[in-house]
Amino acid sequence: MSTRILVLYYSRHGSTQALARQIARGINSVSDCEALLRTVPDIPPSTEQHSDPYLTLDELKDCDGLAMGSPVWFGNMAAPLKHFWDTTTPLWVSGALIDRPACVFASSSSLHGGQESTLQSMQLPLLHHGMLIVGIPYSEPALHTTQTGGTPYGASHLSGTPGQMSQEEKTLAQQLGCRLATLSARLKNYQCD
Numbered sequence: 001m002s003t004r005i006l007v008l009y010y011s012r013h014g015s016t017q018a019l020a021r022q023i024a025r026g027i028n029s030v031s032d033c034e035a036l037l038r039t040v041p042d043i044p045p046s047t048e049q050h051s052d053p054y055l056t057l058d059e060l061k062d063c064d065g066l067a068m069g070s071p072v073w074f075g076n077m078a079a080p081l082k083h084f085w086d087t088t089t090p091l092w093v094s095g096a097l098i099d100r101p102a103c104v105f106a107s108s109s110s111l112h113g114g115q116e117s118t119l120q121s122m123q124l125p126l127l128h129h130g131m132l133i134v135g136i137p138y139s140e141p142a143l144h145t146t147q148t149g150g151t152p153y154g155a156s157h158l159s160g161t162p163g164q165m166s167q168e169e170k171t172l173a174q175q176l177g178c179r180l181a182t183l184s185a186r187l188k189n190y191q192c193d
């Protein structure tokens, strides 16, 4: 059975979704690994159509790895994602996500407007669930040359012109997806005694 990795994101205007697609590309480049793109409903509820399905708790329970992405909203993850995590107590009680690899990604409109705090805020619920956080090591050359997004805490994108992502942002997002998938495949069915 293939290694199934969730790419969970929320995106109101498409920038975080574009980054999610790059992460998924990196995941799908690894042999026998499959990216499943999922999102969460708006808060407050809206009639806006989303192009990917909403994530269910069963899908989260059964994943081998997880990438989670958000727009930067006041230096933090967007409320719809936070709300989703606040419904995951049954998985926390059962320890369903313990020792599964996870990574994070974010999009913001200003370079120093909170990408790193948002990436770190997204890691908190994942750590509470016992997940293993995967970052981007400085052995990735693009981390040294990027003038926009891309951090050791996770992939990121400086949104400006819709659809415009720098080559470094794309490379770092794909590398993170590839790294997450490789580790998820190796750690599949692993549990620390």
Ligand SMILES: Cc1cc2nc3c(=O)[nH]c(=O)nc-3n(C[C@H](O)[C@H](O)[C@H](O)COP(=O)(O)O)c2cc1C
Residues within 6 Å of the ligand: 010, 011, 012, 013, 014, 015, 016, 017, 070, 071, 072, 073, 074, 075, 076, 107, 108, 109, 110, 111, 112, 113, 114, 159
């Ligand atoms: C409620 C709200 C708060 C925001 N706060 C920030 C912020 O703190 N820093 C920043 O750089 N951009 C901020 N932005 C801009 C978004 O992070 C940015 O446009 C992002 O790329 C949107 O992602 P999306 O296209 O996936 O929705 C905010 C946008 C909204 C709607």
